[in-house]
Amino acid sequence: xxxxxxxxxxxxxxxxxxxxxxxxxxxxxxxxxxxxxxxxxxxxxxxxxxxxxxxxxxxxxxxxxxxxxxxxxxxxxxxxxxxxxxxxxxxxxxxxxxxxxxxxxxxxxxxxxxxxxxxxxxxxxxxxxxxxxxxxxxxxxxxxxxxxxxxxxxxxxxxxxxxxxxxxxxxxxxxxxxxxxxxxxxxxxxxxxxxxxxxxxxxxxxxxxxxxxxxxxxxxxxxxxxxxxxxxxxxxxxxxxxxxxxxxxxxxxxxxxxxxxxxxxxxxxxxxxxxxxxxxxxxxxxxxxxxxxxxxxxxxxxxxxxxxxxxxxxxxxxxxxxxxxxxxxxxxxxxxxxxxxxxxxxxxxxxxxxxxxxxxxxxxxxxxxxxxxxxxxxxxxxxxxxxxxxxxxxxxxxxxxxxxxxxxxxxxxxxxxxxxxxxxxxxxxxxxxxxxxxxxxxxxxxxxxxxxxxxxxxxxxxxxxxxxxxxxxxxxxxxxxxxxxxxxxxxxxxxxxxxxxxxxxxxxxxxxxxxxxxxxxxxxxxxxxxxxxxxxxxxxxxxxxxxxxxxxxxxxxxxxxxxxxxxxxxxxxxxxxxxxxxxxxxxxxxxxxxxxxxxxxxxxxxxxxxxx
Amino acid sequence: xxxxxxxxxxxxxxxxxxxxxxxxxxxxxxxxxxxxxxxxxxxxxxxxxxxxxxxxxxxxxxxxxxxxxxxxxxxxxxxxxxxxxxxxxxxxxxxxxxxxxxxxxxxxxxxxxxxxxxxxxxxxxxxxxxxxxxxxxxxxxxxxxxxxxxxxxxxxxxxxxxxxxxxxxxxxxxxxxxxxxxxxxxxxxxxxxxxxxxxxxxxxxxxxxxxxxxxxxxxxxxxxxxxxxxxxxxxxxxxxxxxxxxxxxxxxxxxxxxxxx
Numbered sequence: 001x002x003x004x005x006x007x008x009x010x011x012x013x014x015x016x017x018x019x020x021x022x023x024x025x026x027x028x029x030x031x032x033x034x035x036x037x038x039x040x041x042x043x044x045x046x047x048x049x050x051x052x053x054x055x056x057x058x059x060x061x062x063x064x065x066x067x068x069x070x071x072x073x074x075x076x077x078x079x080x081x082x083x084x085x086x087x088x089x090x091x092x093x094x095x096x097x098x099x100x101x102x103x104x105x106x107x108x109x110x111x112x113x114x115x116x117x118x119x120x121x122x123x124x125x126x127x128x129x130x131x132x133x134x135x136x137x138x139x140x141x142x143x144x145x146x147x148x149x150x151x152x153x154x155x156x157x158x159x160x161x162x163x164x165x166x167x168x169x170x171x172x173x174x175x176x177x178x179x180x181x182x183x184x185x186x187x188x189x190x191x192x193x194x195x196x197x198x199x200x201x202x203x204x205x206x207x208x209x210x211x212x213x214x215x216x217x218x219x220x221x222x223x224x225x226x227x228x229x230x231x232x233x234x235x236x237x238x239x240x241x242x243x244x245x246x247x248x249x250x251x252x253x254x255x256x257x258x259x260x261x262x263x264x265x266x267x268x269x270x271x272x273x274x275x276x277x278x279x280x281x282x283x284x285x286x287x288x289x290x291x292x293x294x295x296x297x298x299x300x301x302x303x304x305x306x307x308x309x310x311x312x313x314x315x316x317x318x319x320x321x322x323x324x325x326x327x328x329x330x331x332x333x334x335x336x337x338x339x340x341x342x343x344x345x346x347x348x349x350x351x352x353x354x355x356x357x358x359x360x361x362x363x364x365x366x367x368x369x370x371x372x373x374x375x376x377x378x379x380x381x382x383x384x385x386x387x388x389x390x391x392x393x394x395x396x397x398x399x400x401x402x403x404x405x406x407x408x409x410x411x412x413x414x415x416x417x418x419x420x421x422x423x424x425x426x427x428x429x430x431x432x433x434x435x436x437x438x439x440x441x442x443x444x445x446x447x448x449x450x451x452x453x454x455x456x457x458x459x460x461x462x463x464x465x466x467x468x469x470x471x472x473x474x475x476x477x478x479x480x481x482x483x484x485x486x487x488x489x490x491x492x493x494x495x496x497x498x499x500x501x502x503x504x505x506x507x508x509x510x511x512x513x514x515x516x517x518x519x520x521x522x523x524x525x526x527x528x529x530x531x532x533x534x535x536x537x538x539x540x541x542x543x544x545x546x547x548x549x550x551x552x553x554x555x556x557x558x559x560x561x562x563x564x565x566x567x568x569x570x571x572x573x574x575x576x577x578x579x580x581x582x583x584x585x586x587x588x589x590x591x592x593x594x595x596x597x598x599x600x601x602x603x604x605x606x607x608x609x610x611x612x
Numbered sequence: 613x614x615x616x617x618x619x620x621x622x623x624x625x626x627x628x629x630x631x632x633x634x635x636x637x638x639x640x641x642x643x644x645x646x647x648x649x650x651x652x653x654x655x656x657x658x659x660x661x662x663x664x665x666x667x668x669x670x671x672x673x674x675x676x677x678x679x680x681x682x683x684x685x686x687x688x689x690x691x692x693x694x695x696x697x698x699x700x701x702x703x704x705x706x707x708x709x710x711x712x713x714x715x716x717x718x719x720x721x722x723x724x725x726x727x728x729x730x731x732x733x734x735x736x737x738x739x740x741x742x743x744x745x746x747x748x749x750x751x752x753x754x755x756x757x758x759x760x761x762x763x764x765x766x767x768x769x770x771x772x773x774x775x776x777x778x779x780x781x782x783x784x785x786x787x788x789x790x791x792x793x794x795x796x797x798x799x800x801x802x803x804x805x806x807x808x809x810x811x812x813x814x815x816x817x818x819x820x821x822x823x824x825x826x827x828x829x830x831x832x833x834x835x836x837x838x839x840x841x842x843x844x845x846x847x848x849x850x851x852x853x854x855x856x857x858x859x860x861x862x863x864x865x866x867x868x869x870x871x872x873x
Contacts, residue, residue, distance in 0.1 A: 495649035500857035578791035
């Protein structure tokens, strides 16, 4: 868990403490100075005796600013409380109302939201008169539509979650769902928003009082003090700037509270305290690498058959690390050798967190910016990926290497037509004209069996089905005439029949152009059925490198054998429990801090006591 | 005697029919597998049975009692069916301890529970799904995907259902964790005599779990029957297509069929 948090928490706590002390003790300490009239001293400029100078009755403006703190904060908090209470009640009510009443209520709130809030405030001020409490109610009520919308939106996003549906299935009523599930889950973002809006409220108050609509003499708040001082801005600027500084300071404190809350999602106000503690007592940045724990395990991972220089793409001794946010690094891939020969289909199989995607992306020279990639050799054909690429090399990579991701919906821009996106590579990397690029895209779609390619190019991504999007991506990867296609879980989001179609397309392309393919998947059966060679990865290391056809016979490593055994297939014995792998301590599977123990114990036992 | 029966069930979203005239009957202690592609209506059926989606025609009988509508009898009947969700990461309230989540589900039994009884029951259920009972106070974030899925199973059991609906319960899990969850479901079925409606797009998993398989395509059941005969001699073209698309370990996939656009 993230312990060290920036100075926001500390600032928030110190600032709140200062404000509270002044608000509580201020009138007692400065009360006399703030009211003591002294005509000879009137309009004294700022100086050592009077920090902000004096006003027309000779009262110390600094003392008045301090005393006004209580009033200003109380009004701000009062207005915020009114806004929040109203917003939460109306917003949550809306979220559990039936469809039509809910729509009417939300329409109403949206209409009020579109109404300028200042006008709304002026309207309320007319009703309640220009008094401090009137202004408080006015600003508070004017804030309700805004907060209602916020609460309603937050609540709607939570109420679609499976856990809320689960609660409804067991018979928890709407109010129960509201208090048990929705409220706790929206509390944090709501608090963040409320603290941020408190600083806006503070400004609104200052504004109203400045205009003479808020606090009335003889009472005063910061806004009123600015109003009184502004007339003498040329002779004693501090008379107006002083209260202004107080407003800015309080506003910043509210913002800092919001900031500190946002830093610690899920902890509410306790988060602020924790953040403050953390910045007071930071922990030394400990260097923590996983390799320490794993150093015991000898380098594993079978012979790499392509490692003899004939490979099209090759990495040796690859390691990929990421900063762990505490000053250290986590090594997610280590000591991996992988090579792909021209025209070869290699599968990388492993579970989540095994480093299979990181390895493939390093092979493509496409690692995350934060990743620290080290390798003895890392090349594609004769391009060294370990050094900065020349323009020409970049261009070659852009065309000779095709990539297909798991969900093409996220790699396609939803706002642009398919055609525009599919012609981009040809136009930027190959310098084709618009017409040439379009023809090329058409033949690309045609090659993957998409009917009427010319018309389909005018569609938007959402008008394609998942399988079609994936085929289109493959079609595009193919049009550039790549020598290697890296497909990262290209069929995981698809049904088995659609998966077959997508693989069919990949397969035919490979046959037609002799493109090499790296297929990444968690499905060992799929990989063995599609590829020539299977590389099995676990916890960032290659555990085995096998001939796909003989995987069942030749798998030696206990992890591979476990993976094969625990996968139900069309021949599994239905009368017996499935074997399970006895070692489940993969990354992300355990609480943070649990050391990665013994690479693979690998015992495969039948359905006994489950692993943690 | 049937634990769960669907009689000519139809479901419509707006004007779009998603399930048409589906009938099936699940005997006590048995498992029916529902297999088909995404959008074929499998999950809509699951939602309709537990009352999360309205139906447009037909009837749902739990233990012979209609579970359709808002009446008291229908509500009580529905409580005999509990649903296990697909994604263990969103199925548990991230701000509620897993023990409280399970305790909440005892509501579905319709009985009054004392604090102590409930506490005891939560520990018992966690032990049943092999999660250490002392961890009842932990938030879901402290558990792995497989553990969370077992916890959601414990929550489903807390309602003391006769019927469990497992909706794609393993598709979000790693293969090595999948086995543990499937074994657990089978074991619970044996111990508690549960009937299971097992929904999945993974034919191998459905085959392993089910006594009887119903194949869905486009909102209708295209073929159904006891598991072995159905998979050995599929008659419907869609079932055949489905079977031929399942990859088999170590066997090269065959690619000669025409690609449908």
